[in-house]
Amino acid sequence: MSPYAHITGWGMAVPENVLTNFELEKIVATSDEWIISHSGIRERRIAQDGQTCSSLASEAALKALELANVYPTDVDLIIVATSSPDQIFPATACSVQDAIGAKNAGAFDLSAACTGFIYALDMASNAIRSGSIKTALVIGSETLSRFVNWQDRNTCILFGDGAGAFVLQASQEPGGFLGSVLRSDGSGADLLTLPAGGSKQPASPTTVKNGSHYIQMKGREVFRFATRVMAQSTTEVVQKANLNLQDIQLIVPHQANQRIIETAAKSLNFPLERIMINIDRYGNTSTASIPIAVCEAVQNGKINQGDRIVFVAFGAGLTYGAALVQWSGPLPVKRKVHPARYRWFARLRSLTLRWWRRIEGWIWGKHA
Numbered sequence: 001m002s003p004y005a006h007i008t009g010w011g012m013a014v015p016e017n018v019l020t021n022f023e024l025e026k027i028v029a030t031s032d033e034w035i036i037s038h039s040g041i042r043e044r045r046i047a048q049d050g051q052t053c054s055s056l057a058s059e060a061a062l063k064a065l066e067l068a069n070v071y072p073t074d075v076d077l078i079i080v081a082t083s084s085p086d087q088i089f090p091a092t093a094c095s096v097q098d099a100i101g102a103k104n105a106g107a108f109d110l111s112a113a114c115t116g117f118i119y120a121l122d123m124a125s126n127a128i129r130s131g132s133i134k135t136a137l138v139i140g141s142e143t144l145s146r147f148v149n150w151q152d153r154n155t156c157i158l159f160g161d162g163a164g165a166f167v168l169q170a171s172q173e174p175g176g177f178l179g180s181v182l183r184s185d186g187s188g189a190d191l192l193t194l195p196a197g198g199s200k201q202p203a204s205p206t207t208v209k210n211g212s213h214y215i216q217m218k219g220r221e222v223f224r225f226a227t228r229v230m231a232q233s234t235t236e237v238v239q240k241a242n243l244n245l246q247d248i249q250l251i252v253p254h255q256a257n258q259r260i261i262e263t264a265a266k267s268l269n270f271p272l273e274r275i276m277i278n279i280d281r282y283g284n285t286s287t288a289s290i291p292i293a294v295c296e297a298v299q300n301g302k303i304n305q306g307d308r309i310v311f312v313a314f315g316a317g318l319t320y321g322a323a324l325v326q327w328s329g330p331l332p333v334k335r336k337v338h339p340a341r342y343r344w345f346a347r348l349r350s351l352t353l354r355w356w357r358r359i360e361g362w363i364w365g366k367h368a
């Protein structure tokens with residue numbers, strides 16, 4: 001019998017640095033009142049110098065592994081969903097693999113903007129269900145503050161930095177990932193984009209002068225699209241599993257705008273108390289928003305074993321989609337994991353490898 005893919009660990013990492021609406025008032029022509037009434041955001045976290053997409057992702061991943069009681073060396077696959085990777089290549093997921101010491105894992109980045117975490121969850125779950133892997137790390141991680149034009153009040157008030165991670169494990173116990181709906185509408189690509197720095201518009205003094213290396217967004221149009229597809233994807237994923245909305249205990253939506261979430265709840269006729277919202281404290285952390293919201297929902301007792309939960313998102317692409325899961329929690333295991341020790345081992349291993357490559361290069365250079 002093919003296995004089920006269970007979420008057995010979860011973890012989040014956000015920078016300590018808080019940027020409030022009041023502080024933003026000093027940077028651009030905006031106000032705390034406008035930001036709260038138009039988006040629901042009060043503050044967001046901003047990565048400090050040295051903090052990167054991969055470092056936040058690694059921190060969240062280690063917390064998720066600790067909770068799941070899984071050794072990094074047992075991980076078969078790492079997917080990092082992100083729109084703000086450390087660099088175009090190599091993949092941020094490879095840096096995470098090295099940092100946490102997951103030496104048996106394949107690793108790649110997934111680009112589906114804010115819907116990325118749902119896409120990644122689907123890919124990893126189906127790899128587990130097919131029997132090709134047993135354990136996966138699915139991570140959403142962002143440092144969007146590095147791609148925001150701090151003079152553009154249409155965008156700079158919205159985004160925040162952070163990461164969230166899930167451990168997925170194979171088990172014959174029914175539950176876990178129950179299904180998903182993944183969609184895109186590329187005709188809306190220009191509504192939310194970071195135009196420069198790719199092969200179509202390589203970075204140049206002109207692209208920098210034009211500000212094309214910053215996020216550009218037609219907020220109104222994205223808003224209209226979002227309110228339509230959030231409710232549509234939720235309905236579709238629930239119907240696909242032969243369930244109805246009464247069978248769903250919690251919806252965890254992408255935290256882009258409180259008004260979008262409220263509009264979707266209204267058109268679904270779903271009680272707002274059963275929708276997880278924490279946008280006020282983190283802003284829009286893109287791929288990280290759903291796993292961060294899940295971590296806080298568990299902490300606040302909003303998620304219990306056996307609950308059926310819908311994750312739903314939309315984003316640049318335009319992409320959208322939803323996933324339905326039955327909450328399981330950590331699988332029973334006897335061993336004890338010490339992630340702090342792993343971090344130390346992983347760092348030592350990485351430094352030793354680096355030095356070894358240097359010595360090798362020096363020897364081969366001498367004998368060439």
Ligand code: UT7
Pocket residue numbers: 029030031034035038039114153154157192217218219220221222223226256257284286314315316
């Ligand atoms: O993960 C996906 C990411 N993207 C999104 O989710 C974006 C979805 N869209 C939105 O969340 C909303 O469209 C925004 C919050 C971005 C904007 O809210 P809105 O109600 O759609 O405002 P608007 O863009 O239509 O602008 C209304 C007015 C404009 O002034 P005028 O032309 O009416 O005089 C803007 O210039 O508000 C002005 N405005 C601001 N005023 C104060 C725009 N941004 C600001 C601001 N502070 N930060």
